[in-house]
Amino acid sequence: MTNKPLIGVSSCLLGQPVRYDGGHKHARYITDELSAHFDFLPVCPEVAIGLGIPRPTIRLRRIGGDIRLVDGKDDSLDYTDRMREFADGLMPDLAGLSAYIFKKGSPSCGMTRVPVVDQPDRPRSYDGRGIFCEAFKARYPLVPTEEEGRLNDPAIRENFFERVFAWHRWQQLDEHSVSGFIGYHAAHKLMLMARGGHCYAELGRLVAGVRREDLPSRRREYIQRFMEIMAEHPDRGRQVNVLMHVMGYFKKSLDGHDKQELLRLFEAYKAGDVPLVAPLILLKHHLRVFPDPYLQTQHYLDPFPESLALRSVIHNG
Numbered sequence: 001m002t003n004k005p006l007i008g009v010s011s012c013l014l015g016q017p018v019r020y021d022g023g024h025k026h027a028r029y030i031t032d033e034l035s036a037h038f039d040f041l042p043v044c045p046e047v048a049i050g051l052g053i054p055r056p057t058i059r060l061r062r063i064g065g066d067i068r069l070v071d072g073k074d075d076s077l078d079y080t081d082r083m084r085e086f087a088d089g090l091m092p093d094l095a096g097l098s099a100y101i102f103k104k105g106s107p108s109c110g111m112t113r114v115p116v117v118d119q120p121d122r123p124r125s126y127d128g129r130g131i132f133c134e135a136f137k138a139r140y141p142l143v144p145t146e147e148e149g150r151l152n153d154p155a156i157r158e159n160f161f162e163r164v165f166a167w168h169r170w171q172q173l174d175e176h177s178v179s180g181f182i183g184y185h186a187a188h189k190l191m192l193m194a195r196g197g198h199c200y201a202e203l204g205r206l207v208a209g210v211r212r213e214d215l216p217s218r219r220r221e222y223i224q225r226f227m228e229i230m231a232e233h234p235d236r237g238r239q240v241n242v243l244m245h246v247m248g249y250f251k252k253s254l255d256g257h258d259k260q261e262l263l264r265l266f267e268a269y270k271a272g273d274v275p276l277v278a279p280l281i282l283l284k285h286h287l288r289v290f291p292d293p294y295l296q297t298q299h300y301l302d303p304f305p306e307s308l309a310l311r312s313v314i315h316n317g
């Protein structure tokens with residue numbers, strides 16, 4: 001039994017030879033770097049609906065007001081209903097997923113900008129979404145999803161995994177526990193503050209005075225808004241506000257030299273000269289020397305395993 005978050009993944013990204021031509025699209029970042037921290041659930045929707053390997057290509061085709069999944073050469077071979085039925089049947093088995101990583105550009109799995117053929121002799125538009133991916137997002141709108149290509153962007157990658165672990169922690173909460181709900185909010189205070197102080201206050205109103213009777217509705221409202229807020233990328237100015245807030249907990253313990261050193265690092269981070277991990281390493285060092293029970297609960301300081309090195313790259317948020 002493992003407690004790693006479970007991520008749904010397009011099978012071809014794990015190196016499985018399931019593509020139309022018998023090949024794969026192995027994403028080494030997923031198998032080499034993520035596998036230490038996550039379990040994977042591979043799904044190839046096209047193989048699952050019996051299209052076989054190899055198989056003719058399929059595409060998204062706008063027909064009337066609908067986008068259909070059809071054969072690459074023959075629009076009359078329409079797989080849309082078969083794909084939707086497969087997705088509907090599988091969805092209950094995906095309830096435990098903490099995230100999904102989809103293969104970009106696929107008419108079944110692609111999440112954004114999938115090509116759609118409007119007229120056979122006209123240029124494609126790039127406003128489609130794979131039929132399977134669409135079904136997943138409709139059923140599980142709060143579960144973090146990304147495409148493997150977008151994960152090459154350091155800001156997107158950091159934000160995605162911050163949300164994945166936050167969602168995973170939510171999944172592990174006892175849904176009947178009022179104190180668990182309140183504790184979840186409190187432990188994400190700094191993470192929410194990095195999106196703006198108003199975010200913590202706004203969600204705090206959903207937690208304040210919660211009773212057992214209204215826990216289910218408060219939880220529903222809370223997590224929907226929480227995940228929306230978490231999808232925002234904190235800018236450097238707000239991150240520095242949080243860093244200063246954390247430093248405030250050491251105001252009696254640190255001498256002038258230590259404080260100056262921290263402030264210099266905050267400035268260097270704000271100027272884009274060092275990544276976020278630089279001031280955080282120093283703050284966490286001070287936290288080890290001067291333990292503070294409140295700060296130690298804050299997921300902001302360790303939102304994901306350090307070895308993922310997600311805060312080690314300079315980016316603009």
Ligand code: SF4
Pocket residue numbers: 010011012013018019020043044045046047103106108109
């Ligand atoms: S993109 Fe999706 S449907 Fe296509 S081969 Fe990969 S897993 Fe299968």
